[in-house]
Amino acid sequence: MAKSIDVSDLNIYYGDFLAVQGVNMTIKARAVTAFIGPSGCGKSTFLRSLNRMHEVIPGARVEGKVVVDGQSLYGPSVDPVAVRRQIGMVFQRPNPFPTMSIYDNVLAGNKLNAKRMKRAEADAIVEKSLRSANLWNEVKDRLGKPGMGLSGGQQQRLCIARAIAVEPQVLLMDEPCSALDPISTSAIEDLIHELKTDYTIVIVTHNMQQAARVSDETGFFNLKATGEPGHLVEFNPTKKMFSNPDEPSTEAYISGRFG
Amino acid sequence: MTDLSKAMSNTPETPGTPPPSRTSVPLTAASLPSVAQLIVGVIGLAVGIFCWLILGWPLIGSAVVGGLVYLVGLPAWSLAVEGKRAATDRMMTGLIWTTFVVAMVPLVSLVYTVIDKGRRAISGDFLTYSLFKTALGQPDGIYHAIMGTLIITLGAAVISIPIGVLAAIHLVEYGKGNRLSRVVTFLVDVMTGIPSIVAGLFAFALFTLLFGPGFQGGIGGSVALSLLMIPIVVRATEEMLRLVPDDLREASYALGTPKWRTIMRVVLPTTIGGIITGITLAVARVIGETAPLLLIAGLADKTNTNPFSGAMSTLPVQIYSFNSQQDTIPLAWGAALVLIVLVLVLNLAARIIGKFFAPKTGH
Ligand SMILES: Nc1ncnc2c1ncn2[C@@H]1O[C@H](COP(=O)(O)OP(=O)(O)O)[C@@H](O)[C@H]1O
Ligand SMILES: [Mg+2]
Numbered sequence: 001m002a003k004s005i006d007v008s009d010l011n012i013y014y015g016d017f018l019a020v021q022g023v024n025m026t027i028k029a030r031a032v033t034a035f036i037g038p039s040g041c042g043k044s045t046f047l048r049s050l051n052r053m054h055e056v057i058p059g060a061r062v063e064g065k066v067v068v069d070g071q072s073l074y075g076p077s078v079d080p081v082a083v084r085r086q087i088g089m090v091f092q093r094p095n096p097f098p099t100m101s102i103y104d105n106v107l108a109g110n111k112l113n114a115k116r117m118k119r120a121e122a123d124a125i126v127e128k129s130l131r132s133a134n135l136w137n138e139v140k141d142r143l144g145k146p147g148m149g150l151s152g153g154q155q156q157r158l159c160i161a162r163a164i165a166v167e168p169q170v171l172l173m174d175e176p177c178s179a180l181d182p183i184s185t186s187a188i189e190d191l192i193h194e195l196k197t198d199y200t201i202v203i204v205t206h207n208m209q210q211a212a213r214v215s216d217e218t219g220f221f222n223l224k225a226t227g228e229p230g231h232l233v234e235f236n237p238t239k240k241m242f243s244n245p246d247e248p249s250t251e252a253y254i255s256g257r258f259g
Numbered sequence: 260m261t262d263l264s265k266a267m268s269n270t271p272e273t274p275g276t277p278p279p280s281r282t283s284v285p286l287t288a289a290s291l292p293s294v295a296q297l298i299v300g301v302i303g304l305a306v307g308i309f310c311w312l313i314l315g316w317p318l319i320g321s322a323v324v325g326g327l328v329y330l331v332g333l334p335a336w337s338l339a340v341e342g343k344r345a346a347t348d349r350m351m352t353g354l355i356w357t358t359f360v361v362a363m364v365p366l367v368s369l370v371y372t373v374i375d376k377g378r379r380a381i382s383g384d385f386l387t388y389s390l391f392k393t394a395l396g397q398p399d400g401i402y403h404a405i406m407g408t409l410i411i412t413l414g415a416a417v418i419s420i421p422i423g424v425l426a427a428i429h430l431v432e433y434g435k436g437n438r439l440s441r442v443v444t445f446l447v448d449v450m451t452g453i454p455s456i457v458a459g460l461f462a463f464a465l466f467t468l469l470f471g472p473g474f475q476g477g478i479g480g481s482v483a484l485s486l487l488m489i490p491i492v493v494r495a496t497e498e499m500l501r502l503v504p505d506d507l508r509e510a511s512y513a514l515g516t517p518k519w520r521t522i523m524r525v526v527l528p529t530t531i532g533g534i535i536t537g538i539t540l541a542v543a544r545v546i547g548e549t550a551p552l553l554l555i556a557g558l559a560d561k562t563n564t565n566p567f568s569g570a571m572s573t574l575p576v577q578i579y580s581f582n583s584q585q586d587t588i589p590l591a592w593g594a595a596l597v598l599i600v601l602v603l604v605l606n607l608a609a610r611i612i613g614k615f616f617a618p619k620t621g622h
Pocket of ligand 1: 014017019037038039040041042043044045046057230
């Protein structure tokens, strides 16, 4: 069910401000693709344009093409809501729904869309999603408790469980570990490894080691200069990227000699 | 690992050798005895009583003088013994307490007077009979006015809540600074400042146009009150909706939820407690309105539960009417007490509802 994503000549704007310019890449299905780069170079912006979350911000728009499995995401009759059902997202800050229990949070994608299902079916989805998110054992005795009562790392895994409960084709993760301690981070990295057999995963990270550990391919974004739009400098298999990058600026960034 | 051990060895971990001492700062300072506040307070009280009873000054003047003695005396003493910082602290503490007391005096005095005078009028008969006499010697009651107030306020709520909440949803969720939402915001601001009598005149004119001159009825009162209530509901709801972090909306969109469902199932449930609190406070605000109801709902001795026909008394108008005749003034106090209790109950309800619906954190 996983799908590949083809991006061609993508320009992303906030109003008149061009934030990201001229991105071309192919994101492979059933693989983990990592984006690295300095703050403000447009990694989040680019990620959000892959499931049409970008346009949620007033004035934000996109030029160019994003094709998922032969369908253009920005085609004239494409429903952004349908796109987001196929391409799920996990945010930097864990954001479980505060009015909902752990159980309801996992089912939120179904419940919010008023999908009817039998109790047994719902239970099965909850257990499967929480198990996939490595959270089941920690919360199985308190599924009725509020999701906000969990620790930061658990909340983030709850958000991942919520995202995979609707069985998307692609999972976008924007710095999912930046607010977490090393143990939760490693739990989520293990999870990403497991999930990649079923999902296409795209992850933004500030942590070079994390990119090296979890991803198959890596894209390096950078700003040409301050005030200029961000762009994709290099996109290569992670092994090559971290051992023998094509661009000198990639090597400078990865080895910490940046700027 | 080596980095870690290096970092560890940098931390001072040798308790045997204290760091070279600077000139040590004393941690103790002279302070007033703990009864100092009491002593100065008693002196202030004594001065106040002296002015009032011996010199025959008016009560308020004496209280001011006594208070001043305390406010100046304690910091002055503290300045002499404890130094500048403690003196300032004592003076500011005293000032804050004084302003608090000054603010509380009218409130407490008002509630006390109403309870004291009102409770004599209150009885089972007072709450269950109307003024409409079917037998000689039938007791006076305000049942008709209580019903009128409840019906008219309910009508106002039924009109204002959907309009107000939907307008706020439009402003926050769909408007985002476009022209229509700026115009609506401006109009809401203007409406907030409408004098209640103008709202009453508007309703009066409206119903005169619709049903001919001389129309009186509860529904007119509801319309007038809703004019006053809508801006409060819009404002309160708007404020609450803006508190919902965009994170939550985005989390919902990212699950493939359409915007309207996000609003209904995520945004509103998250803030419903605050919205209900705001609505309840808006009701409490308009339930005591008199002028517009005097104009359009009028006065009737008989209990009238049909808002669409005939005059309908309400508590504020009934109080106004009771107060205009010497022999019914005690009834006015009774009705005032009932009205205050109604408002109090609404406020309490608002708090309880707000607590009940607040998102649970699980801690
Ligand atoms: N909501 C927004 N409105 C306007 N500009 C934005 C917004 N979000 C981000 N930007 C701008 O877009 C550029 C890229 O930001 P972002 O994608 O968040 O970078 P990154 O995630 O790589 O740190 C920055 O210059 C930032 O100021
Ligand atoms: Mg970012």
